[in-house]
Amino acid sequence: MISREIFNEAQKKAVEYFDKAHIAITEEEINKIEVADFGLGDLWNTGLEILTYVNTERVCAKELVVLPNQTCPEHRHPAIGDYAGKEETFRCRYGIIYLYVDGEPTRKRAVDPPNGKYTVFHEIVLNEGQQYTLKPNTKHWFKAGPAGAVISEFSTSSYDEGDIFTDENITRAPEVD
Amino acid sequence: MISREIFNEAQKKAVEYFDKAHIAITEEEINKIEVADFGLGDLWNTGLEILTYVNTERVCAKELVVLPNQTCPEHRHPAIGDYAGKEETFRCRYGIIYLYVDGEPTRKRAVDPPNGKYTVFHEIVLNEGQQYTLKPNTKHWFKAGPAGAVISEFSTSSYDEGDIFTDENITRAPEVD
Numbered sequence: 001m002i003s004r005e006i007f008n009e010a011q012k013k014a015v016e017y018f019d020k021a022h023i024a025i026t027e028e029e030i031n032k033i034e035v036a037d038f039g040l041g042d043l044w045n046t047g048l049e050i051l052t053y054v055n056t057e058r059v060c061a062k063e064l065v066v067l068p069n070q071t072c073p074e075h076r077h078p079a080i081g082d083y084a085g086k087e088e089t090f091r092c093r094y095g096i097i098y099l100y101v102d103g104e105p106t107r108k109r110a111v112d113p114p115n116g117k118y119t120v121f122h123e124i125v126l127n128e129g130q131q132y133t134l135k136p137n138t139k140h141w142f143k144a145g146p147a148g149a150v151i152s153e154f155s156t157s158s159y160d161e162g163d164i165f166t167d168e169n170i171t172r173a174p175e176v177d
Numbered sequence: 178m179i180s181r182e183i184f185n186e187a188q189k190k191a192v193e194y195f196d197k198a199h200i201a202i203t204e205e206e207i208n209k210i211e212v213a214d215f216g217l218g219d220l221w222n223t224g225l226e227i228l229t230y231v232n233t234e235r236v237c238a239k240e241l242v243v244l245p246n247q248t249c250p251e252h253r254h255p256a257i258g259d260y261a262g263k264e265e266t267f268r269c270r271y272g273i274i275y276l277y278v279d280g281e282p283t284r285k286r287a288v289d290p291p292n293g294k295y296t297v298f299h300e301i302v303l304n305e306g307q308q309y310t311l312k313p314n315t316k317h318w319f320k321a322g323p324a325g326a327v328i329s330e331f332s333t334s335s336y337d338e339g340d341i342f343t344d345e346n347i348t349r350a351p352e353v354d
Contacts (some may be wrong), residue, residue, distance in 0.1 A: 009229065015210035022198070022199030023270075024269075024270065024271075024305035024306035025306050026306045029306070038208075050349060053266065053268060054266045054306060054308070054310060054331055056264065056310070058261075058264050058333050059236055059266075059331060059332060059333050060197075060331075061238070061266065061329075061331035065315070087229045087233065087235050087236060089230065089236075089238065091230060093200075093201065093202075098300050128201035128238065129201035129203045130203065130207070131230060131231070133231060133233070137256075152238075152329075154230065154236060154237075154331060155236060156232055156235050156236050
């Protein structure tokens with residue numbers, strides 16, 4: 001559960017990051033910025049701010065704000081019925097993002113995850129202008145450095161409710177008090 | 178046919194526009210910027226500079242640079258076999274873009290097309306942070322104002338060779354001398 005106060009504060013910070021990244025958004029879009037705490041009630045550590053530009057039956061594009069040291073927790077996008085699962089590309093627009101996927105664990109990781117269940121530790125560092133494409137159903141999590149980050153996500157359709165989180169305490173649907 | 182000199186000049190201008198728009202691209206990406214004159218040999222009037230971030234069998238994302246008063250000529254993206262045709266969203270990142278689609282012709286258009294065959298004149302003006310989604314097979318063309326523009330394109334897969342241009346003198350495949 002996110003309190004209205006924290007929700008508003010997170011939206012305001014997200015707008016500041018869009019400004020830092022020189023990403024123009026409309027007044028109407030400011031109110032559409034989603035604040036996700038993944039049900040853990042610890043937004044500044046485990047959370048994400050999301051502006052969805054478009055999400056049709058075929059294609060989706062979002063801008064993600066990852067606040068300083070904030071983590072989007074480990075999850076995957078499985079197939080749902082006829083839908084092959086979400087394929088997504090993350091492109092770093094501002095700051096540095098540390099992305100972790102399945103594979104040989106990186107010995108000296110740049111960052112540690114927050115409390116919770118994490119199982120993949122192969123590190124991919126994305127600086128501004130760098131990107132990485134994830135096939136469907138690939139476990140992943142990501143964290144911003146101390147300066148925060150803004151990431152563009154280009155993907156097939158998003159069905160957030162179908163996401164599977166490694167930590168069973170996590171729920172994707174936002175609950176704002 | 179684009180001369181190597183004009184190709185290089187267009188790529189250099191495109192990089193300047195990415196800078197103006199504060200869009201970070203890598204050194205490797207600079208060399209991947211496509212310069213399209215659509216076979217008309219009149220790039221500064223009819224042309225487009227394109228950086229494709231990702232183009233898989235399911236999803237595509239590009240950054241388009243439209244130089245001052247440059248026009249991307251009228252075309253549509255039809256179905257190809259089992260593929261339903263390209264659905265695309267244009268989002269203006271920098272400058273102003275004038276987009277024309279089928280519908281009631283706008284009486285006082287902001288801009289005129291260059292020489293060539295144009296048949297749709299319903300005007301949509303996209304300022305920074307504004308976007309528009311086109312369904313497959315919708316005729317469209319667009320032109321930048323005197324300050325140029327940068328547009329993000331979020332779409333299903335791109336098969337440029339399947340595009341149908343209204344002007345039969347146009348060819349999509351670039352030919353660089």
